[in-house]
Amino acid sequence: MCGICCVLSLSVSPVLPDRVRKTLTNRGPDHSQDVTKSVICPDFRCLFSAHVLHMKGRLTAQPLQDTVGNLLLWNGEVFGGLAVGPEENDTEVMLQHLSAQTDSAGICGVLSRVRGPWAVLYYEAANRCIWFGRDYFGRRSLLWHLDPAEVVLTLTSVASCPASVSEPSQWHEVPAAGIFRLDLEDCAHHKELIIEVFPWVEAAGCPSVHNPDYAWEDLPPYASVVPNASGVSLRAPICAMNTSTAAPQNCENAPSPQLPMEALAELLLHSERVGKVNQLIEVLSEAVRRRVQSLPCRSSSTSSSPSLEQSCTNDQTDIAILFSGGIDSMILAVLADRHVPADKPIDLLNVAFKLQEAKMQPQSSNSNKKKGKKAQNKQGPTTDEPCNQRDMNSTGRFDVPDRITGRDGLLELRRLSPERRWNFLEINVTPEELQSARQERISHLVHPLDTVLDDSIGCAVWFASRGVGAMATADGCPEQKPHTSTAKVVLTGIGADEQLAGYSRHRVRFKSDGLPGLVRELAMELGRISSRNLGRDDRVIGDHGKEARFPYLDEDVVSFLNQLPVWEKADLSLPRGLGEKLLLRLAARQLGLAASAVLPKRAMQFGSRIAKMENSREKASDKCKRLITE
Structure with a gap:
């Protein structure tokens, strides 16, 4: 993964703001480099800035240039579609393929073939064009900013908040609607920016989840976005969604009334259904394998030289999972266990937010009577006990729903894979820590998104992916030791709910509009996931020099589910905890999971309790005043 940036200026010397440079460096701590190109005339210059996180093959400096002047900034991973050897670097392979193309159709063809997340900035020397864009799902962040006074365009992985409330933001996410091209020669001659879009297209006759966005927000008079005149497009990397709504009369989705676990067992008696379940496990397992193998060792040096000497130890953790103990993260953990070497630990990142004292709800007298002896046992250990207990009065405030289900999930994982070292990392966040990190870093990363929901999810994911917390020293002993995750890859379960009807809004739509309404809702989910979730999550996780990976959004997984x-x-x-994500619940049961297979969906902001730390009357879609930095 990388932090990439291009500043194009027709009138002034291109400058990268200090705040943006610092955040880009956080994303790519292994190597940083700037390259400035004068194009057409001396006054027309492009600043390319790249900051590399080394993830595969040999460390390759960016911006990467070839012998004829083509230049590539690549923030992506090639998991398929193009051949990349175990010792090869994705950036080098991508530049070779792009440089070999002689027209726009060829460039679009190369990008269409890539399987995996990416954001790209490519300078095509022969035609004096800059190409930029994001993958089909928008799994990597790319933002744009146009100066209202000067002809200056900035494209970057991360931005910064306005300096004051009165200053409007002009940062926006580049739509994941296709790839965009800017002809620099035209820009120089006409003193304006005409940005051509090459859209993603699905198979003939299939509705597209992407609508090419020709009406970007806040465009100054000197800029416009238009469809490319040649009609060239990118072929979607997934098959079209099955929109059939005529369910067969003998549908097997209706088990006899019973407990959820028994219902799953009954559904798994049908061979045809078991076949689908096994197919899902197979395709999802392969998606996880691609994302947890072939990782470089952590460097023993702090140098940014491309020729680093590296060393590996089995104590180092390469893979971490955003972990709540829910079905999405549990399945990722079980499948990661298949592909991570048995002697390597896997970090389970579990975040909890402590309520402020004023928000703590006092227990009722009945509750205290019921807890009786248990409450007395939490007063603290005697000096004769073999290990020192934590301050239970303090830690108890972090026993949020996701912490409880996370601990239960840990027990399930230990049962299924007792030889694996599962590092269950309890990440506890106080109100003071939250306020400080939000103002100093998180608000800039979430930007340009600005809702209450963006704040809650952005803060929770930032603290979780940072991986700084504590974990138990031994089974059965409550004493904890500080621990910081060394993993460079963070697996996240986003994409499961969007494809398998996991949200409460899906039930609402199903009740009001039946299967046709549910199909429309799920199609919309994939179309907007780039603008609602993925760019934000990539910026937040990447701030720690770690890479977010999304197995549920692997192209093969999405194509299988779309069929x-x-x-x-x-x-x-069917009831909550059973009917939503039914196919995934069956897969969980087939993999040997028990209680976690039937846990109802619980959103991260509620499971971690961050939503309880603020104004309870806020709506998720409200503008969040806490994201204002002045």
Whole structure:
């Protein structure tokens, strides 16, 4: 992963703001480099700035240039579509393929073939063009800013908040609607920016989840976005969604009334359904394998030289999982266990936020009577006890729902894979820590998104992915020791709910509009996931010099799920904890999971309790005043 940036200026010397440079460096701590190109005339210059996080093959400095002047800034991973050897670097392979193309159709063809997340800035020397854009799902962040007074365009992985409330932001996310091209020669001659879009297209006759965005927000008079005149496009990397809504009369999704675990067992008696479940496990397992193997060792040096000597130890953790103990993260953990060497630990990152004293709810007298003896046992250890207990009065405030289900999930994982060292990392965040980190860093990373929901999720993911917390020293002993995750890869379960009807809004739509309404809702989810979630999460996780990876959004996983009719993925006539994400719950049971397979969906902001730390009357869609930095 990398922090990439391009500043194009027709009138002034291109400058990268200090705040943006610092945040880009956080994303790519292994190597930093700037390259300035004069194009057409001396006054027309492009500043390219790249900051590399070494993830595969040999460390390759960016911006990467070839012998004829083509230049590439690549923030991505090639997990398929193009051949990349174990010792090769993705950036070098991508530049070779792009440089070999002679027209726009060829460049679009190369990008269409890539399987994996990416954001790209490519200077095509022969035609004096800059190409930029994001992958089909928008799994990597790319933002744009146009100066209202000067002809200056900035494209970057990360931005910064306005200096004051009165100063409007002009940063926006580059739409994941396709790839964009800027002809620099035209820019120089006409003193304006005409940005051509090459859209993603699906198979003929299939509705697209992407609408090419020709109406970017806040464009100054000198800039416009238009469809490319040649009609060239990128071919979507996934198959179209099955929109059938005529469920068969003998549909097997209706087990006899019973407990959820028994219902799953009954559904797994049908061989055809078991076949689908096994297919999902196979394709998802392969998606996880691609994302947890072939990682470089942590360097023993702090040098940014491309020729680093590296050393590996089995004590170092390469893989971490954002972990709540829910079904999405549990399945990722079970599948990661298949592909991570048995002697390597896996970090389970579990975040909790402590309520401020004024917000703590006093227990009722009945509650205190019921807890009786248990409450007395939490007063603290005697000096004769073999290990020192934590301050339970303090730590108890962090026993949020996700902490409780996380601990239960840890027990399940230990049962399934007792030889694995599972590092269950308890990440406890106080109100003071939250306020400080939000103002200093998180608000800039979430920007240009600005809602209450963006604040809650952004803060929770930032603290979780930082991986600074504590974990138990031994089984059965409450004493904890500080621990910081060394993992460079963070797996996250985003994409499961969007494809398998996991949100409460899906039940609402199903109740009001039936299967046709649910199909439309799920199609919309994939179309907006780039603007609602993925750019923000990439910026937040990347701030720690770590890379977010999304197995549920692997192209093969999405294509497999898209082929299935909606009633094979979910049955929202069944109760919560069973009907939503039904196919995934069956897969969890098939993998040997128990209680976690039937946990109802709980959003991160509620499970971690960050939503309880602020104004309870806020709506998720409200503008969040806490993200204002002045």
